[in-house]
Amino acid sequence: MVTEMLPVVLVHGGAGQIPKERSQMSTSGVCSAARSGYLVLQGGGSSMDAVVEAVTQLENNPSFNAGCGSVLNITGEVEMDAIVMDGKTLASGAVSAVRNIANPVQLARLVMEKTSHACLTAEGASKFARSMGVPEVPQESLITDYSRMRWKKNLVPDANPVECQMGKMGTVGAVAVDAEGNVACATSTGGMLNKMEGRVGDTPCIGSGGYADNLVGAVSTTGHGETIMKVTLARLILFHMEQGQSAEAASDLGLAYMKSRVGGIGGVVTVDPKGNWAPRFSSLQMAWAAAQNDTLHYGLYTGEHFTQAIDDPH
Numbered sequence: 001m002v003t004e005m006l007p008v009v010l011v012h013g014g015a016g017q018i019p020k021e022r023s024q025m026s027t028s029g030v031c032s033a034a035r036s037g038y039l040v041l042q043g044g045g046s047s048m049d050a051v052v053e054a055v056t057q058l059e060n061n062p063s064f065n066a067g068c069g070s071v072l073n074i075t076g077e078v079e080m081d082a083i084v085m086d087g088k089t090l091a092s093g094a095v096s097a098v099r100n101i102a103n104p105v106q107l108a109r110l111v112m113e114k115t116s117h118a119c120l121t122a123e124g125a126s127k128f129a130r131s132m133g134v135p136e137v138p139q140e141s142l143i144t145d146y147s148r149m150r151w152k153k154n155l156v157p158d159a160n161p162v163e164c165q166m167g168k169m170g171t172v173g174a175v176a177v178d179a180e181g182n183v184a185c186a187t188s189t190g191g192m193l194n195k196m197e198g199r200v201g202d203t204p205c206i207g208s209g210g211y212a213d214n215l216v217g218a219v220s221t222t223g224h225g226e227t228i229m230k231v232t233l234a235r236l237i238l239f240h241m242e243q244g245q246s247a248e249a250a251s252d253l254g255l256a257y258m259k260s261r262v263g264g265i266g267g268v269v270t271v272d273p274k275g276n277w278a279p280r281f282s283s284l285q286m287a288w289a290a291a292q293n294d295t296l297h298y299g300l301y302t303g304e305h306f307t308q309a310i311d312d313p314h
């Protein structure tokens, strides 16, 4: 029955290949984020409230490349990108190359709700944050020993930051459908390891880092941004859903096209307005978790799908 399918929230912790010693942290991080998003939905919150809550938690978790734990750019600094989109109105908000804030996803939501624009960047985004009373945080509070170690390692002349980036779980994202059938998405990232200053990836670009439309569904993406932008991955998947494909089949078609056409590896979380959902990825791993019908679902490797009651401790 359709009512049992709603509400639902589905989150990811980035496509890639995760070092063994860090996999447990990623899995428990996505599980608790999905649980929090689900609590918001159960309390009558909207899908937008739920995805922002889930992504905020993942930004605050140093295991992920977003908020605290973000990768560093070539000069050793943190510049973050984020997007939110509301499937009811097609309103979206994004920030790019923003510094010194803990939760870019919340600022992206403020851009959507409090300005007439869809994206603010760099210093302009910071000024807007200040005007909204968003606290400025010292950059040091966003940098972990792990991210500094990886930055240093990739400064050597023959380093391959793109390959190394795919060796770590990254970007975070969420999609949700609330009891009214409204869909929403949110994605947040520190971007690519050792990127140029001012580099803007796929994440804040509508249709690439995410897209949400009540008539079709919602998607949040992860992977090499420059490649995702070539195929506007989120919108491509929704296009396949418009053509009649399921969330799962459409996600696979989008990822397969990205691989065959431009050699890109990535991952997505996708929902349709009825509450069907799919975490799909062409990378070795993607930590994901979903909450629906008082059940928590999660996995890390292709084909992995564990379930437990939502209130069982992980």
Ligand SMILES: NC(=O)C[C@H](N)C(=O)O
Residues within 6 Å of the ligand: 014, 015, 065, 169, 170, 171, 189, 190, 191, 192, 201, 202, 203, 221, 222, 223, 224, 225, 226, 228
């Ligand atoms: N790990 C990621 O998903 C990175 C992100 N898509 C970017 O290119 O900024």
